[in-house]
Amino acid sequence: MIKSKSLKxxxxxxxRSDVLVNVDFSVLLATKTTMQTRESTRVDAAPxxxxxxxxxxxxxIVKTFPGVQALKAVDFDVRRGEVHALVGENGAxxxxxxKILSGVYQADAGEIIFKGxxxxxxTPRQAQDAGIVTIYQELNQVPYLSVTExxxxxxxxxxxxxxxxxxxxxxxxxxxxxxxxxxxxxxxxNSLGVGRQQMVEVAKALHHKADLxxxxxxxxxxxxxEIDDLFAIIAELKAEGVAIIYISHHLEETFAIADRTSILxxxxxxxxxxxxxxxxERLIQLxxxxxxxxxxxxxxxxxxxxxxxxxGLRRAGKLHDISFSAYAGEILGIAGLVxxxxxxxxxxxxxxxxxxxxxxxxxxxEVRIRSPRDAARHGIALLxxxxxxxxxxxxxxxxxxxxxxxxxxxxxxxxxxxxQEQAIADSFIENLAIKTPSQQQLVMNLSGGNQQKIxxxxxxxxxxxxxIFDEPTRGIDVGxxxxxxxxxxxxxxxxxxxxxxxxELPEVLGMSDRIMVxxxxxxxxxxxxxxxxxxxxxxxxxxxxxxxxxRSKLFEASVA
Amino acid sequence: MSETTISAxxxxxxxxQVLRRALAATGPLLVLLLLIGIxxxxxxxxxxxxxxxxxxxxxxxxxxxxxxxxxxILTGGIDLSVEAMVSFAGxxxxxxxxxxxVAGGQIAFGISDWQAVLIALTxxxxxxxxxxxxITGMNMNPLIVTLGFRSMxxxxxxxxxxxxxxxxxxxxFLNFVTSTIDLFGxxxxxxxxxxxxxxxxxxxxxxxxxxxxxxxxxxGNETATRLxxxxxxxxxxxxxxxxxxxxxxxxxxVMSRLQSGAYQNGTNMTLISVAAxxxxxxxxxxxxxxxxxxxxxxxxIRVVEAGLVYMSVPSNAKEIVIGAIIVLAVxxxxxxxxxxxxxxxxxxxx
Numbered sequence: 001m002i003k004s005k006s007l008k009x010x011x012x013x014x015x016r017s018d019v020l021v022n023v024d025f026s027v028l029l030a031t032k033t034t035m036q037t038r039e040s041t042r043v044d045a046a047p048x049x050x051x052x053x054x055x056x057x058x059x060x061i062v063k064t065f066p067g068v069q070a071l072k073a074v075d076f077d078v079r080r081g082e083v084h085a086l087v088g089e090n091g092a093x094x095x096x097x098x099k100i101l102s103g104v105y106q107a108d109a110g111e112i113i114f115k116g117x118x119x120x121x122x123t124p125r126q127a128q129d130a131g132i133v134t135i136y137q138e139l140n141q142v143p144y145l146s147v148t149e150x151x152x153x154x155x156x157x158x159x160x161x162x163x164x165x166x167x168x169x170x171x172x173x174x175x176x177x178x179x180x181x182x183x184x185x186x187x188x189x190n191s192l193g194v195g196r197q198q199m200v201e202v203a204k205a206l207h208h209k210a211d212l213x214x215x216x217x218x219x220x221x222x223x224x225x226e227i228d229d230l231f232a233i234i235a236e237l238k239a240e241g242v243a244i245i246y247i248s249h250h251l252e253e254t255f256a257i258a259d260r261t262s263i264l265x266x267x268x269x270x271x272x273x274x275x276x277x278x279x280x281e282r283l284i285q286l287x288x289x290x291x292x293x294x295x296x297x298x299x300x301x302x303x304x305x306x307x308x309x310x311x312g313l314r315r316a317g318k319l320h321d322i323s324f325s326a327y328a329g330e331i332l333g334i335a336g337l338v339x340x341x342x343x344x345x346x347x348x349x350x351x352x353x354x355x356x357x358x359x360x361x362x363x364x365x366e367v368r369i370r371s372p373r374d375a376a377r378h379g380i381a382l383l384x385x386x387x388x389x390x391x392x393x394x395x396x397x398x399x400x401x402x403x404x405x406x407x408x409x410x411x412x413x414x415x416x417x418x419x420q421e422q423a424i425a426d427s428f429i430e431n432l433a434i435k436t437p438s439q440q441q442l443v444m445n446l447s448g449g450n451q452q453k454i455x456x457x458x459x460x461x462x463x464x465x466x467x468i469f470d471e472p473t474r475g476i477d478v479g480x481x482x483x484x485x486x487x488x489x490x491x492x493x494x495x496x497x498x499x500x501x502x503x504e505l506p507e508v509l510g511m512s513d514r515i516m517v518x519x520x521x522x523x524x525x526x527x528x529x530x531x532x533x534x535x536x537x538x539x540x541x542x543x544x545x546x547x548x549x550x551r552s553k554l555f556e557a558s559v560a
Numbered sequence: 561m562s563e564t565t566i567s568a569x570x571x572x573x574x575x576x577q578v579l580r581r582a583l584a585a586t587g588p589l590l591v592l593l594l595l596i597g598i599x600x601x602x603x604x605x606x607x608x609x610x611x612x613x614x615x616x617x618x619x620x621x622x623x624x625x626x627x628x629x630x631x632x633i634l635t636g637g638i639d640l641s642v643e644a645m646v647s648f649a650g651x652x653x654x655x656x657x658x659x660x661x662v663a664g665g666q667i668a669f670g671i672s673d674w675q676a677v678l679i680a681l682t683x684x685x686x687x688x689x690x691x692x693x694x695i696t697g698m699n700m701n702p703l704i705v706t707l708g709f710r711s712m713x714x715x716x717x718x719x720x721x722x723x724x725x726x727x728x729x730x731x732x733f734l735n736f737v738t739s740t741i742d743l744f745g746x747x748x749x750x751x752x753x754x755x756x757x758x759x760x761x762x763x764x765x766x767x768x769x770x771x772x773x774x775x776x777x778x779x780g781n782e783t784a785t786r787l788x789x790x791x792x793x794x795x796x797x798x799x800x801x802x803x804x805x806x807x808x809x810x811x812x813x814v815m816s817r818l819q820s821g822a823y824q825n826g827t828n829m830t831l832i833s834v835a836a837x838x839x840x841x842x843x844x845x846x847x848x849x850x851x852x853x854x855x856x857x858x859x860x861i862r863v864v865e866a867g868l869v870y871m872s873v874p875s876n877a878k879e880i881v882i883g884a885i886i887v888l889a890v891x892x893x894x895x896x897x898x899x900x901x902x903x904x905x906x907x908x909x910x
Contacts, residue, residue: 352787376789390787393780395847404777405788407770415768458788 053079054113055243056101056132056212061110063096068447070096072267073110078212081241083234085258085275087251089287089477092264094247098214101245102134103127115211125154131211135201135218143190148172150189151204175203179233195226202233213237214245219253231257251280265289266477296510297482299489300529303513304328306364307497308380308466310349313358318344320521322358326466326497331488333512334501335537341521342501343385346468350382351375362465376405379465383455383472385501387448391455394444398436399425401443401454406461428457432487449480456487467491468499473507485511505534517541588840588856595863603870609746615862620751621646621813623858625826626833627755627762628806630854631799633837634766636779636846637702639800641691642807642833644713645684646826649811651717653680654726654821657734673731681808687713688804692797702800710830717823725822734816751813755855758806762851771795779846831886836861838889843896861885 056078063071071093078084088094099105101112103121112119114130121127124134141150148168157164157171172185181199189197198218205213219227234244234257248254254261255275262272263286270286288295306325313322318341326332336342347353349360351369360367367378375382384390392401403410403421410417410424425439432453436446443454452472459467469488473481488511492498502508508515515527517540524540599606625642632639656679659670691709695702730738737754740747766772774795777785786792807826814825836857842849864885868878 350787371791372787373789373791382787384787389781390783393777393784393847395780396776400773400777404773404785404790407773411770415764416770416773418768462789 053081055080055082055115057113058097058101059111059113061097061100061112062108063093063100063105064108070267071100071107074264074267074269076262076269076272078243078245079259080211080243081238082259083238083244083246083257085246085248085254085261086264087248087254087261087283087287088264092287092477093267094264095216097264098134098216098245098247101127102132102214128208131209132214133205133208133210133212134214134216135198135205136216141189141197141200144188146186146188147176147183147192147200147203148185150200151175151185151207153204155208171207172203175206176200178206179203180229193226195222195229198222198226198230199233202230210242212243212245214247216247217249218246219248219250227253251283254283255280263287295482296507297485297489298511299493300513301329301489301492303330304495307362308349308499309361309364311359311361313345313348313360314356315344315348315353316356318521319348319355322518322521322523324516324523324526326499328495328497329492330513331492331498331500331511333508333515334499334518335505335508335515336518336524336541338503340518340541342518343470344521345518346382346470346499346501349375350380350468352382376462379463380468381405381459381462381464381466382468383452383459383470385470385474387451387455387475391458392443392451395442397440398429398434398443398446398454399439402428402457402461405458409462424461428453428460432457433483447477447480449476449483452476452480452484453487456484460491464496466497466499468501470501471503472500473502473504505537508532508537509534519543588853588860592856592860592863595860595867599863599867599870603867606866606870611866613740613747613749615859615866616752617749617817618866619855619858619862620749620755621810621817622829622832622836622862623755623810623855624758624806624813625810625829626836626854626858627759627851628803629833630837630840630842630849630851631762631766631775632702632803633834633842633844634775634779634846634849635796635799636782637695637796637799638706638834638844639688639691639803639807640703640706640830641709641713642803642810643826643829644710644717645687645804645807646811646814646829647717647821647823648687648713649680649684649808650815650821650825651721651726651823652683652821653677653812654728654815655720656680657728657731658726672733673728674733677733677812680812681805684808684811685801685805688807689797689801691804692800695800696793696796714823721821721823723823725818725820727820728815730816730819737813738816751817754809754813758809759851759855766851771798775799776847779843779848781847828882832858832861832882835882835886835889838893839885841896844890844893857889 054077056076058074058076061071061074061076062069074093074097076086076097086094086097096105100107101121103124103126106120106122112121114132119130121130121132127134142153145153148165151172152168157168159167169185176183176185176199179199179202181196181203183192183196183200189200192200202213218230222230234246237244246254246258255278258275260272261275261278261283263270263283265287266289270289305328307328308326310325311323313319322345324332334342334345344353348355348358349369351371351374354370360369362378362380367374369375369378369380372382388394393404396404399421402425406424407416410420422439428434429436429439434446434450434453434457436450443451446454472484472488476484488498488500500508500511509532512532513529515529515532515537517524517527517537519541520543524543527536527540605611625646629639629642653673653676656671656676657673687709691702691705694700695705728734737750739750741750741753742748766775774785774790774792777788777790778792778795782792807829810829811825815821818825837849837854838844838857839860840849840853840855840857842853861882864881865878868881869875873881
C-alpha cells in the first residue's frame with residue numbers, strides 16, 4: 001500500500017523535476033517552518049520489529065572516536081526492495097553508521113544481521129562480497145581506466161590467465177543497457193560527465209549483484225536531467241528487490257523516493273517512519289531538535305565605521321567586478337549557490353588566490369595583498385571552510401595552533417615567549433569554553449566544534465579587524481554551533497567586521513545584519529536583515545524570477 | 561553532544577598519549593643502550609676508551625649531516641644531495657688549501673685553512689638555499705631537485721679532482737678541529753664536541769624560535785600554515801640552506817680527518833642520514849620528531865657498524881646490514897603511524 005502510494009508520488013515528482021534548476025531546496029524550505037513545538041523531539045522508543053522482509057538489521061551500534069562519541073547505540077533496519085532515507089544534520093552520525101555497514105570502520109559495540117545472518121565486515125571488500133555496495137559522494141574511480149575496467153576493478157574476468165576483454169566488455173554493455181545508458185564501455189571514465197560516472201558506479205553495484213546499495217549524496221553534483229535518470233533507475237532496482245539506503249541533504253528528494261525515513265541526531269536514531277507520514281516541517285524539527293530562535297542567538301551590534309572596502313575585484317572566469325563594504329560591528333552574510341564564487345571571493349581578498357584587478361581598503365586605507373601573509377598583516381583573517389586540511393596543524397598541540405598566526409608578535413628577540421603563549425592559550429581555552437584536557441593536547445583528538453574554536457582563537461590572537469568565516473559551522477554539532485554564533489556576536493560587539501559565507505540559508509538569515517548574494521561571480525544584490533527571506537535570496541542566487549521559484553516548490557506541490 | 565563526552569575518552573587518551581610519547585622518545589635510546597650493552601658483553605676490545613672515542617669520532621660527520629636532514633624531513637621534504645655536498649665541500653676546501661688543481665698540478669694560490677673552510681661552508685649554504693628556491697619557486701618535487709643536485713655536485717667534485725683525492729697539510733684551524741679535549745682522562749674528539757654544540761643550538765632553534773615552530777607547522781600542514789599568514793617558502797628556502805650548510809660542515813669534518821678532499825668522502829651518507837632521522841623518531845611525512853632522536857639514530861647505526869667489525873664480520877657484508885637497518889627504520893615509521901593494519905597495537909599517533 002505504502003509502496004504503491006510513494007511510487008506514484010515519486011513518479012509524479014520525477015516528471016515535475018524537469019522544470020527545476022539544481023537548487024538546494026531543502027534549505028529553501030527550512031525556514032518556512034517556525035518550529036515552535038518541542039514535544040515532537042522525543043525519541044521514538046519503540047523496538048525494531050524483526051519482520052520477515054528485513055534484509056538488514058543493525059542493533060545497538062556504538063562508535064567512539066577520540067574526543068567524540070559518534071554513535072550511541074543506534075538501531076537501524078532495511079527491508080528488501082525498500083528505499084530507506086537516512087537524514088540528519090552534519091555530524092549526526094550518518095556517514096559513520098554507513099561506514100560501519102560497509103566495512104570501512106568497525107563498530108565498538110553492537111551487531112549487524114544481514115540476510116538473516118550475523119556479519120562483521122572488516123574491510124569494504126568483505127561487505128561488497130556480501131552484497132552491500134556503497135556509491136560515495138566523491139566517486140571512487142580510476143579516471144584514466146575504461147568504463148569496463150572500472151566496473152570490473154578487483155573482480156576481473158580471466159580466461160587462460162589473460163584478461164577476458166571480450167567477455168568483460170559484453171557484460172559491461174549488458175549492465176549499461178539495463179540502466180538505459182548509451183555508453184561505450186571502452187572509453188575512459190573521465191571522458192564522461194559526472195552524472196554518467198555516477199551511473200557507472202551503479203552499473204558496478206549491479207555487477208557485484210548488490211542486495212543493498214548505499215547512496216551517499218548521489219545527486220550533489222548531478223543536473224536535473226541526471227537526477228531524473230537516477231530516480232528512474234532507483235525505481236527499477238526497487239522493483240527487482242534491491243534495497244537502497246539513500247543519504248541526502250536534499251530533503252525533498254527523500255520524500256520523492258523513500259519508503260521510510262530514519263532520522264539521526266547527535267549519534268542517536270531519533271525515529272524511523274514511513275515517508276508518507278512525515279512532513280518537511282516535522283523532519284527538520286526532528287533533525288534539528290530545537291527551534292530557530294534558540295538556534296541563532298543573534299544580537300544586533302551598533303554599526304561602526306567602514307572596516308573593509310573592495311572595489312572592482314576581478315579574476316578571469318571566477319570573479320567579475322565585485323565591490324562591497326563591510327562595517328565594524330556588522331555580520332555581512334555572503335550567500336549564493338555552490339560554485340557561485342563565494343569561496344573564490346574571500347580567498348582573493350585574503351591573498352590566497354591571485355586577482356587580475358581590483359582594490360582593497362582596510363579602514364579607509366588602500367592595501368596591497370598578494371599573499372595570506374599580507375592579509376594577516378593588515379588585519380584580515382580567514383577561517384577556511386575545511387578546518388582539517390586548511391585551518392589546523394592536527395599534529396600540533398592546542399597551544400601551538402592557537403599562537404601560530406600571532407607568533408611573530410609573541411617573540412622576545414630571537415626566541416618565542418613560552419610564558420606569554422601559555423597565558424594566551426589559557427585565556428582562550430577559558431573564554432571560548434574549549435573542552436580540552438590540556439594545552440598540550442594534539443588538536444586531532446578534539447571534536448569539530450572545539451577545533452573550530454581553536455581556529456577562531458588562532459585568528460583572535462592576531463586582533464583582526466576583518467574576520468571572514470567560510471562555512472563556520474560545517475560538521476559541527478548543534479550545541480557547538482550556538483557557541484560559535486555567540487562568539488561571532490561578541491566579536492561584532494567589539495567592533496570587528498565579520499564576513500560569513502554559508503550554504504545554509506537559515507544560518508545566513510539567522511546571523512547576518514546584511515546579506516550579499518553572489519551569482520556566477522557577480523554581486524546579484526544586497527538584502528538588509530529585515531527585508532531578507534529565503535525566497536529573496538534564492539531569487540538573487542539563481543537569477544530566477546520570483547514566479548518561477550514559486551512554481552518550482554517541488555515539495556509543497558508534491559505533498560499537497 | 562560531543563562537547564560533553566570529550567572528557568571521558570579524552571582523558572584516557574591523554575594518559576595513553578603521554579605514555580606513547582614517552583615510549584616514542586625513549587624507545588630509540590633504549591635500543592641504543594641495549595646494543596651497547598650487547599657489544600660490551602660480547603666484545604672485550606669494545607670496552608676500551610679508545611673504541612668509545614672512535615665511536616664519537618665516527619658519529620661526528622654523519623651526525624651533523626643528519627641534523628640538517630632532520631630539518632628537511634620535519635617539513636615533509638627530503639634532501640638527497642647531502643652526500644654530494646659532503647664531498648663537494650671537502651674538495652672545495654682541499655683545493656683552496658693545497659693550492660693544488662687536478663692531478664697535482666700546482667696553481668697559483670693556496671689560502672689559509674680557516675678561509676678555505678669559510679668559503680666551502682658559504683658555498684654549502686648558498687647551494688642549499690638555491691635548491692630551496694627552485695623547490696619552492698617552481699613548486700618542484702624536492703626528491704628530484706636534490707637528486708639532480710647530488711649528481712651535479714658529485715660531477716663537479718669528480719671533475720675538479722680527476723677522481724683522485726687532494727691531500728692537504730692541516731693549518732692551525734684544522735688542527736684545532738681534529739684535536740681532542742681531555743675530559744676526566746677521556747680524550748674526547750673535538751668533532752664530537754662540535755656536533756654536541758651544533759645539536760644544542762639546533763634544539764634551541766626548533767624549540768624556542770618562530771623558525772622552529774614553523775618547521776613543525778609546515779610538516780604538519782603546509783596549507784594551513786600558509787593560510788595562517790606565514791611565509792612558508794622563505795622558511796623552506798632556509799631549511800634547505802641549513803641542510804646544505806650542515807652537510808658542508810660534515811664535509812669539512814671528513815676532509816680534515818682524512819686530510820684529503822675526494823669525491824668519495826660522502827659515500828652513503830644520504831641514506832644513513834635519512835635512516836638516522838627516521839630511527840630517531842621523526843616521521844618521514846613530516847611534522848613530528850626532534851633533533852636528539854636523530855643523534856641517537858646516528859649512534860645506533862654506528863654501534864651496529866662497530867659491532868660488525870668487532871664480531872669480525874667481513875666488511876663487504878656491512879652494506880647488507882646497513883640496507884636492512886634502513887628498511888627496518890622506514891617500516892618503523894609506517895608502524896608508528898598506525899598504517900599497518902595487522903600491527904594496530906603499536907599506534908603511537910592517534
